[in-house]
Amino acid sequence: MKKSRVAIQGGPASFHDAAARQLLPGMPLEVAHCDTFSSLCVALQQGETDAAVMAIENTLAGSLLLNYSLLQEHRLHITAELWLSIDQNLMALPGQRIADIRTVSSHPVALAQCKGFLQRHPHLQPQVTHDTADSAKAIQEQGLMATAAIAGKAAAELYGLEILAENIADSLQNHTRFLLLQREQPEVPADADKAIVVFRKPLHTSTLTLLLSLLQKHQVELTLLQTLPAGEGRAQLVAEVEAPHVSHLQQAIAQVRPLVEDLQVLGILKQAARPQTSTVTKETAAIL
């Protein structure tokens, strides 16, 4: 069976890696590890891979606005999405305890998400790296004692590290949404109920009012609206919308198109199950 080539951002056992395997299940994958979101788009656009997987939103950090601009510039197509729960864990070479650890290395976002844990263990010195999973890899490869990484469980498994503390992020509401990207526009699936579009000015209150009344007429709900960075020739707004049936989406898009400039459909797809929006925080969970 021929392997499917997929570009991701980050290394083996990263969260992108896990997302790729869930978005392309049951398929032998050849994963191309890219340093940046930009190089990931180039790899797919130039035919080096068959697909790409890109993070677009995190419940704690918000939308990755520049990634929408990249999708528009590279004319890529969104064909599926996935919400993945992000678990941050403290891991080190086997046989050590938290008291033995001095340095904790990870990506700055992961370190920031575990701020409370680090404050409760003031003997741990944070050290910034470029990737969560690669921090775990460095500990294994260099046999680093007294050093721990913050990363997903998959990284501990891959690099033979022991988990010293599980789920150490400040909030349990840490979920990232990933998009599956393809170079060619696929056929719209019959069960599609979501569209992601970008468009340019005019952003006048009157135009937006008209635009929204059109959406309402077609039972289309706006679920996300963002203003994008105003680069030259770029889209300026991105909208994610949902509707009971794909025909509602297509009719609404056709009627909205003349009201705005340069409307581009990034994808018409089946929406992914949203993460549970439990309001139980780490503290209340401990009490319950």
Add this chain to the structure above:
Amino acid sequence: MKKSRVAIQGGPASFHDAAARQLLPGMPLEVAHCDTFSSLCVALQQGETDAAVMAIENTLAGSLLLNYSLLQEHRLHITAELWLSIDQNLMALPGQRIADIRTVSSHPVALAQCKGFLQRHPHLQPQVTHDTADSAKAIQEQGLMATAAIAGKAAAELYGLEILAENIADSLQNHTRFLLLQREQPEVPADADKAIVVFRKPLHTSTLTLLLSLLQKHQVELTLLQTLPAGEGRAQLVAEVEAPHVSHLQQAIAQVRPLVEDLQVLGILKQAARPQTSTVTKETAAIL
């Protein structure tokens, strides 16, 4: 004359530092340098400073969504805004030429903004640091030869470095918007023509349609709308609006308030002059 204490993110001669001096002109300043936007908010909220200056948007990178959430959480007030042109320059110890340089250190965002320049000079090895101006400081303090920093001109001046190449960013459209923050709600200025508000659900198409028609009635133009990260109890949308007179803003806000949950006015202020939206890129500018 008593010095005014202002918290900024970054070190002396950083872009935040320049923004603070323009937002508080003719005032002797005592600047508190904070590592993160979060600690900047805490410094102001706890009364360690009288004001704070915070970046909120860059023309190339887009809105800093988490900063709106921080303003809401810390109940701070926006009293003014400023657009600052961001110039990136290559600087080193005096007497060296570009051919003598091997390492170029700067903040990852600045390095990314100068990608074209670095590609045209492949003998330069980028090195990631946490701040543009502090990269210049390190060169002076440690007497580093064959090393250059990418930073604003003010950093070259402060640390006695020579500029080897001016304005090396890929795009000349590099502007950052900064907000002046205060702890107490000030009196609304009579010439205010802009409001920044955050609010929570419901984000239904029908509610938004009604909300926009209210804005239209009061001649209020929506200039920016962003969906914020869905943290617990946080605002979920931020809107920036402009109107010919402050009374229009106040009436529109009063009528919109019952339609949404937890509307919070972050600021009513005089809008800053927008940067020139010339479409002259570096390449065409060189031809002209």
